[in-house]
Amino acid sequence: MAQVETVLAKKLNTFVRLSPDEMACLASLQSRRRSVSALTEIVYEGQTDHRAWILQEGWANCYKLVPNGGRQIISFPLPGDFMGLRSVLLRTSDHSFASLTDAVISEVSRQTLAEIFRQFPRIAIAILWATSRDEAMVxxxxxxxxxxxxxxxxxxxxxxxxxxxxxxxxxxxxxxxxxxxxxxxxxxxxxxxxxxxxxxxxxxxxxxxxxxxxxxxxxxxxxxxxxxxxxxxxxxxxxxxx
Amino acid sequence: MAQVETVLAKKLNTFVRLSPDEMACLASLQSRRRSVSALTEIVYEGQTDHRAWILQEGWANCYKLVPNGGRQIISFPLPGDFMGLRSVLLRTSDHSFASLTDAVISEVSRQTLAEIFRQFPRIAIAILWATSRDEAMVxxxxxxxxxxxxxxxxxxxxxxxxxxxxxxxxxxxxxxxxxxxxxxxxxxxxxxxxxxxxxxxxxxxxxxxxxxxxxxxxxxxxxxxxxxxxxxxxxxxxxxxx
Missing domain, CATH: 2.60.120.10 (Jelly Rolls)
Incomplete structure (x- = not known):
């Protein structure tokens, strides 16, 4: 299989050296790409479907609106980062994600993720590491x-x-x-x-x-x-x- | 097996109905208990061993010290909450945990956790849910x-x-x-x-x-x-x- 180093693989590779098979799995995980224009809401607070996204190109922001009209930005997802991974676990998303610039994203369904975790436990650990890092950032x-x-x-x-x-x-x-x-x-x-x-x-x-x-x-x-x-x-x- | 409903089981039970076997597994996970007095540091920032703790009784706080001498409390672990679960994944703990009152804690090693995840996938999901909730709180x-x-x-x-x-x-x-x-x-x-x-x-x-x-x-x-x-x-x- 040809090795395609996606941005996600580049990031995960800094922590665990991925095998060609694992690289190929990550590449196929991200093969369904979609372009979104700037300021598009990708995940909204309260959303209940079990999908996450990987940001491929562009900048995004993750935020929460407060009843008094204010907004708190929680983090800025960058290329290679997951968005909405937590709403795959919790019944609803507890905050929103939107693109800040024109961006390219790829969808990850709950089923795909479960399948990968079963077949490639080292990828599971690397993704858990990335998630832990995101939380350390918050x-x-x-x-x-x-x-x-x-x-x-x-x-x-x-x-x-x-x-x-x-x-x-x-x-x-x-x-x-x-x-x-x-x-x-x-x-x-x-x-x-x-x-x-x-x-x-x-x-x-x-x-x-x-x-x-x-x-x-x-x-x-x-x-x-x-x-x-x-x-x-x-x-x-x-x-x-x- | 006798059903012992620990505080952790009580919490997890609100989200997934645990079987007697799963309850027994959770009880044995928490069987090694230790008393600590108020203001004891349980996990310190930079710590590198792969242990987490479950708070059984009392109150704790999770905090980070900043170079100018200030302190930011991130959360208050309560009975049934994990402490330091992230340092089981990341190489070092990125913040500290200390008891606020006299408390009872039980140790969870990385090995035990991995073993439980393998044998009881529903407990793994329930613990991931609890972790996600902790992050939503931050x-x-x-x-x-x-x-x-x-x-x-x-x-x-x-x-x-x-x-x-x-x-x-x-x-x-x-x-x-x-x-x-x-x-x-x-x-x-x-x-x-x-x-x-x-x-x-x-x-x-x-x-x-x-x-x-x-x-x-x-x-x-x-x-x-x-x-x-x-x-x-x-x-x-x-x-x-x-």
Whole structure:
């Protein structure tokens, strides 16, 4: 079988070396691709069908709306990430996923997933690892909003995005393409768009990082890490053994 | 085999009706019990051994320390909850667990868990459901801190605790025993202890809920739900079918 390294395989491969058969299984898992335009709702809160999605290209966001009209962005799925895997287990999805840019997604049904878990236990473990990492990220976002000030929050988010994008070949140490605007950043960080704008200016003036024309330019990585108190263990921890 | 309904079984039973064999398996899983006194660290951040714990009696908290000296409490494990299950998968634990009161815990090794998953797939699914629910809670805490004001946050937390305690027979609609003080509440809600104190007074004066002598007394459940914009779907969603 020809080896096709999908973005998901690229990500999982950083933690468990996949065999050609396993790579082929992952490729076939992702063969049903669909294009969606920007701002399309992919999974909505309360949805009850048992499907998950893998983001292949583009950016997405996962969020929850609150009764007072506000929105809290929980995470930004990037290429190679699962969306809605939890609603395959829980009866309903407890939050929504939408594309932020034009995107390509592939569907994963509950049946397919169960079949793969049965035939390829190492893929099951690798997917569980990826899910655990996603959850560790939500914990880190909680810490970010609860206990870091605005400039630390923004620095931390950019460092995390850079780290994750690098893992799938979409960032260098110098920076990455980034479609997030002030409004989206505000909803992720529990801030207002005006506040985000002010903090972006501070980060630029301190020559740490610049967001311009949908491009993040990292000017001083060690400085940025020190400012954010950034420790990437929650993204690096791999599965062992198998 | 004699049926022993552990708190974990009581919780899992609300979602999948366990057979006598499965109940017995859960009971034997939890047979190695250990008492710990209040404020004992059970799992620490960075820990690398592959053990998880089930809280049998007492209250615990799961938290992360930030470099500036602050602490963010991520969740409050209650009787029947797993602690550190994720560090069985990830190489290191990405946060810490400690008892808040004198507590009884039981150890679950990676090997035991793998064995149970192989022999009792329905227990595996039920445990995955419980884990998914725990993660849905962290998402809800993120929304709480990011997009709710102080009084809504506190109301939401009390409603969630009441709901979870009721599930394991430790609360009624009138209230529950609660060892949380202002400092602990502050670290969970991204507030200061002084602010928590003020908000507790407001909740009492509005005759919604009172925390006094380690006891939460719910005076107006519908009023409290309306104030918090509380929707318990994230706790209720059950697994289906199996």
């Amino acid at each position: 914990v880190e976002h909680l810490v970010n909003i609860g206990r870091r000030d605005a400039i630390e929050r923004l620095a931390h988010l950019f460092l995390e995005l850079g780290h994750r994008l690098k893992m799938v070949g979409l960032a260098t140490s110098e920076g990455f393409a980034c479609p997030l605007n002030q409004y989206v950043l505000a909803d992720a960080l529990g801030l207002t768009a005006v506040h985000v704008n002010r903090v972006l200016r501070q980060l630029r003036e301190r020559r740490l990082i610049t967001l311009t024309k949908r491009q993040v330019i990292i000017q001083d990585l060690p400085g940025l890490r020190a400012l954010a108190g950034y420790d990437s263990t929650y993204l690096n921890g791999g599965i062992d053994g198998t | 998402v809800e805490h993120l929304v709480n801190i990011g997009r709710r004001d102080a009084i809504e946050r506190l109301a939401h937390l009390f409603l969630e605790l009441g709901h979870r305690l009721k599930m394991v027979g430790l609360a009624t609609s009138e209230g529950f025993a609660c060892p949380l003080n202002q400092y602990v509440l502050a670290d969970a809600l991204g507030l200061t202890a002084v602010h928590v104190n003020r908000v507790l007074r407001q909740l009492r004066e509005r005759r919604l809920i009172t925390l006094t002598k380690r006891q939460v007394i719910i005076q107006d459940l519908p009023g409290l739900r309306a104030l918090a914009g509380y929707d318990s779907t994230y706790l209720n969603g059950g697994i289906d079918g199996t």
